[in-house]
Amino acid sequence: MTTRLLTAEGLRAGYEGPVIGPLDFFVGAGEVVGLSGPNGCGKSTIMRVLTGEATVFSGRITRSDGLRLAYQPQTGFDTGETPLRVREVLRLMDVDAATLPERLRALLDVRVDRLSGGQRQLLMVWAAVGHPADLLLLDEPTNNLDPDGEALLAETLGTLGSQRGALVISHEQDFLRQVAHRLVEVA
Numbered sequence: 001m002t003t004r005l006l007t008a009e010g011l012r013a014g015y016e017g018p019v020i021g022p023l024d025f026f027v028g029a030g031e032v033v034g035l036s037g038p039n040g041c042g043k044s045t046i047m048r049v050l051t052g053e054a055t056v057f058s059g060r061i062t063r064s065d066g067l068r069l070a071y072q073p074q075t076g077f078d079t080g081e082t083p084l085r086v087r088e089v090l091r092l093m094d095v096d097a098a099t100l101p102e103r104l105r106a107l108l109d110v111r112v113d114r115l116s117g118g119q120r121q122l123l124m125v126w127a128a129v130g131h132p133a134d135l136l137l138l139d140e141p142t143n144n145l146d147p148d149g150e151a152l153l154a155e156t157l158g159t160l161g162s163q164r165g166a167l168v169i170s171h172e173q174d175f176l177r178q179v180a181h182r183l184v185e186v187a
């Protein structure tokens with residue numbers, strides 16, 4: 001049987017009160033699982049349960065022992081006034097620059113506050129993909145990506161290997177169908 005990295009059972013979660021559930025799904029090692037559903041149905045909330053930003057009201061979500069997570073939030077990150085360069089951000093995030101695709105390696109010495117929207121998105125996505133984590137949480141990773149960036153991401157998710165898994169939220173049905181082994185519909 002596949003090792004389960006993450007298992008949700010009767011999960012009801014949210015903020016002041018539940019906004020999702022009850023929901024059952026799992027992510028096995030070697031699997032990419034897609035989360036789809038309309039705006040506001042609670043897809044990001046599932047990821048926020050794992051980062052501690054949302055609350056479990058009933059049911060549960062279980063991680064495999066010692067599971068390491070990498071999270072690419074939909075909203076991106078703010079480096080504020082500090083003029084960090086791409087290589088410094090990656091170092092802070094414990095990401096090996098050698099794992100980056102060529103088009104991002106060319107940006108290593110650029111200040112992150114001077115990246116274009118798509119370059120910034122590529123950086124966020126590869127900060128998660130390049131992190132030595134067992135489970136990748138990618139929230140709308142294709143936002144702002146051009147077709148080459150999207151193809152590169154699809155290819156990378158296809159070669160995660162048998163030990164790692166990914167939970168991917170996307171409104172792009174074609175992309176999800178291409179990368180996901182299974183889809184979970186969040187109503």
Ligand SMILES: Nc1ncnc2c1ncn2[C@@H]1O[C@H](COP(=O)(O)OP(=O)(O)OP(=O)(O)O)[C@@H](O)[C@H]1O
Pocket residue numbers: 015016019037038039040041042043044045046074
């Ligand atoms: N911090 C918060 N406090 C209270 N309610 C919130 C908070 N964040 C999100 N919500 C609400 O929870 C519900 C689910 O939001 P969530 O962001 O999980 O949806 P989503 O499916 O990811 O949406 P989208 O596809 O638009 O990104 C929405 O009704 C939203 O208004």
